[in-house]
Amino acid sequence: MKFKYFILTFFIAIISCTQVNIQQPKELSISEGFKNSIGFYNAKPTFSWKLPVSEQIKSQFAYQILVASSKELLPDNADLWNSKKQKSTQSTFVKYQGKALKSRQKVYWQVRYWNQDEKASDWSETNSFELGLLNNSDWQAQWTGLDTAKDSIKGVRKFLMHRPQYLRKGFELASDVVSARLYITAKGVFDVHLNGKDVSDDVMTPGWTPYNHRIETLTYDATELLQVGKNVVAVELASGWHSGRISRGSALYENFASPKILCQLEVVLKDGSKQTIVSDESWRGTTNGPIRLASVYDGEVYDANFEIPNWNTAAFDDSNWKSVEVEAIAKNVKLAPKRHLTVKNQTVLKDVEIVSVKENSAIFNLKQNMVGVPKVKVPMKKGDTLKIRFSEMLLKDNTFYTKNYRSAKSTDYYIAAKDGVIEYTPKFTFHGFQFLELSGYDKNAKPDASWVQGIAQHSNFEKKGTFTSSHNKLNQLQSNIIWGLRDNFFDIPTDCPQRDERLGWTGDAQVIAPTSLFNYDVHAFWTAWLQSLRENQSEHKDGMVPFIVPDVLQTKSGSSGWGDAAVIIPWDIYNTTGDITVLEESYESAKKWVGYYQSKVKKQPYLPKMHSFADWLQPYPSKPGKLGNRGDTPKDLIHAAFFAHSAHLVSKIANTLGKTDDAKKYKDLYKAVANAFENEFFDENGKFKQERQTQTSYLLGIYFDLFKPETKLKAQKYLLEEIKNADYHLGTGFLGTPILPKVLDDMGEIDLMYKILFKETYPSWFYSINQGATTMWERWNSFSKADGYNPQPMNSLNHYAYGAIGQWMYERIAGLSSLAPGYQKIRIAPIPNAEFLTSASASVKTPYGKASSSWKIENDSFKLDVIIPPNTTALVSIPTTNSNDVEVNGVKISKNQIIDQKEDKLVIEVSAGTYNINSKFESKK
Ligand code: RAM
Numbered sequence: 001m002k003f004k005y006f007i008l009t010f011f012i013a014i015i016s017c018t019q020v021n022i023q024q025p026k027e028l029s030i031s032e033g034f035k036n037s038i039g040f041y042n043a044k045p046t047f048s049w050k051l052p053v054s055e056q057i058k059s060q061f062a063y064q065i066l067v068a069s070s071k072e073l074l075p076d077n078a079d080l081w082n083s084k085k086q087k088s089t090q091s092t093f094v095k096y097q098g099k100a101l102k103s104r105q106k107v108y109w110q111v112r113y114w115n116q117d118e119k120a121s122d123w124s125e126t127n128s129f130e131l132g133l134l135n136n137s138d139w140q141a142q143w144t145g146l147d148t149a150k151d152s153i154k155g156v157r158k159f160l161m162h163r164p165q166y167l168r169k170g171f172e173l174a175s176d177v178v179s180a181r182l183y184i185t186a187k188g189v190f191d192v193h194l195n196g197k198d199v200s201d202d203v204m205t206p207g208w209t210p211y212n213h214r215i216e217t218l219t220y221d222a223t224e225l226l227q228v229g230k231n232v233v234a235v236e237l238a239s240g241w242h243s244g245r246i247s248r249g250s251a252l253y254e255n256f257a258s259p260k261i262l263c264q265l266e267v268v269l270k271d272g273s274k275q276t277i278v279s280d281e282s283w284r285g286t287t288n289g290p291i292r293l294a295s296v297y298d299g300e301v302y303d304a305n306f307e308i309p310n311w312n313t314a315a316f317d318d319s320n321w322k323s324v325e326v327e328a329i330a331k332n333v334k335l336a337p338k339r340h341l342t343v344k345n346q347t348v349l350k351d352v353e354i355v356s357v358k359e360n361s362a363i364f365n366l367k368q369n370m371v372g373v374p375k376v377k378v379p380m381k382k383g384d385t386l387k388i389r390f391s392e393m394l395l396k397d398n399t400f401y402t403k404n405y406r407s408a409k410s411t412d413y414y415i416a417a418k419d420g421v422i423e424y425t426p427k428f429t430f431h432g433f434q435f436l437e438l439s440g441y442d443k444n445a446k447p448d449a450s451w452v453q454g455i456a457q458h459s460n461f462e463k464k465g466t467f468t469s470s471h472n473k474l475n476q477l478q479s480n481i482i483w484g485l486r487d488n489f490f491d492i493p494t495d496c497p498q499r500d501e502r503l504g505w506t507g508d509a510q511v512i513a514p515t516s517l518f519n520y521d522v523h524a525f526w527t528a529w530l531q532s533l534r535e536n537q538s539e540h541k542d543g544m545v546p547f548i549v550p551d552v553l554q555t556k557s558g559s560s561g562w563g564d565a566a567v568i569i570p571w572d573i574y575n576t577t578g579d580i581t582v583l584e585e586s587y588e589s590a591k592k593w594v595g596y597y598q599s600k601v602k603k604q605p606y607l608p609k610m611h612s613f614a615d616w617l618q619p620y621p622s623k624p625g626k627l628g629n630r631g632d633t634p635k636d637l638i639h640a641a642f643f644a645h646s647a648h649l650v651s652k653i654a655n656t657l658g659k660t661d662d663a664k665k666y667k668d669l670y671k672a673v674a675n676a677f678e679n680e681f682f683d684e685n686g687k688f689k690q691e692r693q694t695q696t697s698y699l700l701g702i703y704f705d706l707f708k709p710e711t712k713l714k715a716q717k718y719l720l721e722e723i724k725n726a727d728y729h730l731g732t733g734f735l736g737t738p739i740l741p742k743v744l745d746d747m748g749e750i751d752l753m754y755k756i757l758f759k760e761t762y763p764s765w766f767y768s769i770n771q772g773a774t775t776m777w778e779r780w781n782s783f784s785k786a787d788g789y790n791p792q793p794m795n796s797l798n799h800y801a802y803g804a805i806g807q808w809m810y811e812r813i814a815g816l817s818s819l820a821p822g823y824q825k826i827r828i829a830p831i832p833n834a835e836f837l838t839s840a841s842a843s844v845k846t847p848y849g850k851a852s853s854s855w856k857i858e859n860d861s862f863k864l865d866v867i868i869p870p871n872t873t874a875l876v877s878i879p880t881t882n883s884n885d886v887e888v889n890g891v892k893i894s895k896n897q898i899i900d901q902k903e904d905k906l907v908i909e910v911s912a913g914t915y916n917i918n919s920k921f922e923s924k925k
Pocket of ligand 1: 495501505507508613616778
């Protein structure tokens with residue numbers, strides 16, 4: 001009996017074991033991290049998921065993806081794609097290989113995986129995505145708007161300023177709405193309402209692309225905003241980038257053409273019928289609304305006397321509004337769903353301080369240099385004009401420093417229609433500021449800090465990484481870096497957010513990309529901009545990449561170190577995300593840019609002659625003023641260095657894509673250019689031939705691997721000498737700075753890099769912090785308490801390039817980096833320096849889940865806490881000479897766990913999990 005009972009329990013146990021699945025995958029996403037999107041841009045998406053964190057789950061043995069045209073068909077009847085069980089560890093960016101998908105189609109998907117023990121998981125939750133309008137032919141709407149060029153006024157430098165438009169269209173729906181999609185975009189920027197309600201909280205849509213190639217479209221779910229009977233769609237429309245002076249009257253955009261909208265509302269009714277409302281000649285419009293003027297550079301004018309009550313509701317009578325003009329959709333301008341998230345309001349700064357109050361004017365300090373708009377709540381008198389001025393910093397006498405805005409007026413006005421407290425937030429402009437001056441408010445009122453708030457805006461990506469340490473200034477530097485980043489990620493990556501520029505400089509972009517990819521989930525943000533880059537590049541037969549994208553300057557020549565963004569950024573994205581799509585998309589473009597260098601080689605083999613901004617804004621340049629902006633590293637050297645580097649990267653990309661012929665061809669090219677570089681610019685002792693030595697000449701040669709091994713060693717010595725001559729300060733501009741830590745690190749000169757990073761005097765990172773910086777600055781000496789502002793008006797106090805040090809802070813101070821594309825293999829390798837720090841930690845949401853490295857020195861021990869996500873492995877480098885002292889999760893490590901041991905560290909390999917590592921800390925002193 002007992003035996004029978006035992007057998008029975010045994011079988012029950014086996015059955016339940018085989019039946020209970022392991023935990024389902026989570027955080028499903030498509031392509032560059034989109035979740036359950038509507039209006040999605042890509043009919044050939046990729047699929048990603050994460051394995052749950054659990055003792056049972058170390059890695060993935062296999063996966064299966066199902067895609068169906070309705071939810072009910074899952075999991076048993078997936079009609080669009082069944083990947084079948086694929087034996088693969090790949091859990092990110094798996095390509096869709098099912099039936100072709102088309103515009104508007106909504107699909108549902110699920111995934112499951114098998115873990116390392118081949119145990120199957122439950123099916124994931126069902127996710128979905130719905131495609132937007134993928135083809136121009138999907139649009140029945142026409143470009144619609146008023147001819148505002150006709151009565152526009154002349155603004156700064158005589159550029160046309162269009163009056164913002166209010167456009168509307170009433171329509172009737174015969175029965176209840178089952179579903180409705182609003183597809184919309186503008187030549188300009190818009191805000192759309194349905195039946196009086198704001199359709200979304202997006203800011204400055206559709207954003208900025210090369211509008212002569214592609215205009216992005218938005219899709220909104222309008223189901224809940226419509227009703228049986230009378231409805232209205234109403235749009236506010238302003239110049240934005242398209243028709244504003246930021247596009248410099250670009251001939252490309254039809255010379256300041258009047259802004260227009262393109263709007264298509266597709267409604268499915270309960271009675272089964274479909275109704276589509278499109279922008280066409282039946283719309284009505286007026287320019288007599290409250291937003292009188294709006295400009296990216298110059299600000300907004302709002303006159304409450306022009307408010308039109310209920311203009312955006314169905315009941316409103318628009319019979320005295322004007323008829324609109326229409327324009328057909330052009331074939332050669334692609335209308336494409338937006339491929340990254342829009343700008344949104346992100347944070348509200350409320351901790352405001354009053355700096356000074358004069359007769360009817362007050363200055364407010366938001367304590368953080370930020371980008372976005374103010375929210376003011378101010379008592380006013382009817383007919384008075386509130387003037388809102390902005391400034392990044394103050395002059396000694398507490399007045400505004402605005403010389404660095406150059407011609408950007410950056411001023412908002414509000415004209416009151418009645419006595420009382422007004423509330424105002426501009427809609428179609430943005431400013432870069434920390435201080436704000438109000439004047440024109442009610443004279444009898446006493447200014448109060450609560451009158452002002454700052455609404456910080458940026459593209460809507462999520463935070464991805466964190467970095468913190470035991471040192472306040474290093475933490476402030478991290479804060480300055482991330483503010484600098486988010487402030488300048490305003491739909492496109494911009495150099496600065498405040499002056500009459502705010503352009504997508506390619507050089508700045510390539511230097512900051514790695515740091516940005518640690519801190520924010522900017523995968524889609526970058527790939528969207530890279531598409532714009534390729535579009536602008538396509539205008540030039542020789543493969544030239546303009547130095548700004550979108551190229552409103554209609555650049556005539558490429559710059560070394562700038563156009564290389566076409567090669568460097570795709571490679572960085574691939575290495576951080578593991579998504580090969582970006583390499584596939586960018587491959588031809590990267591090759592073409594290398595071809596551009598080739599086309600510029602004239603007399604001397606492999607040495608191009610072209611344009612370059614060179615090591616932009618290097619400190620202590622030998623030439624004065626503007627002439628010094630390009631630093632002292634000769635541009636010919638920079639061309640050759642980047643030519644070689646880009647060729648080298650193209651060869652690596654070719655390898656990754658399995659293009660072996662190209663891989664060899666570009667590697668040979670890189671070697672040949674490297675050889676020419678060394679011979680032309682360095683003597684046989686590895687010394688830079690030019691009398692005026694520069695750190696950057698050595699850094700480029702060493703980091704890009706352009707020297708013969710024996711010359712490299714010699715060049716390293718000269719670099720160290722140069723740094724010593726600078727009294728251990730950096731001497732680098734935009735191009736040299738991101739490379740400095742990598743080179744010194746590679747040379748084992750960690751303590752030297754710490755010394756440079758922790759310098760307090762000019763030029764250094766902490767110098768600007770000591771002068772009060774809350775963001776990164778364009779120049780190492782943009783401002784000093786002693787001497788005031790740099791006399792050049794090109795002096796942005798919010799410029800991310802020098803923030804490129806952020807990468808080294810994550811990778812080496814905290815010690816967390818990706819060792820195989822997308823963090824499939826992770827390197828934990830902190831390099832503590834007890835002279836400056838007792839702790840540092842970083843975390844990153846990798847494509848596999850959260851990874852982190854966190855260390856502290858406590859008494860004599862070095863404690864390292866590490867998190868390694870499922871489906872990855874890590875090499876952990878422990879800074880100790882003595883393996884006997886090392887404990888992992890309380891257990892002494894055995895010799896055979898050590899896979900590498902050097903004089904000052906030992907390396908172990910670990911799988912997914914959480915590790916507390918303890919070792920003896922050996923101070924060098
Ligand atoms: C200025 C800015 C920008 C830089 C160019 C060369 O416009 O400093 O960041 O890339 O010059």
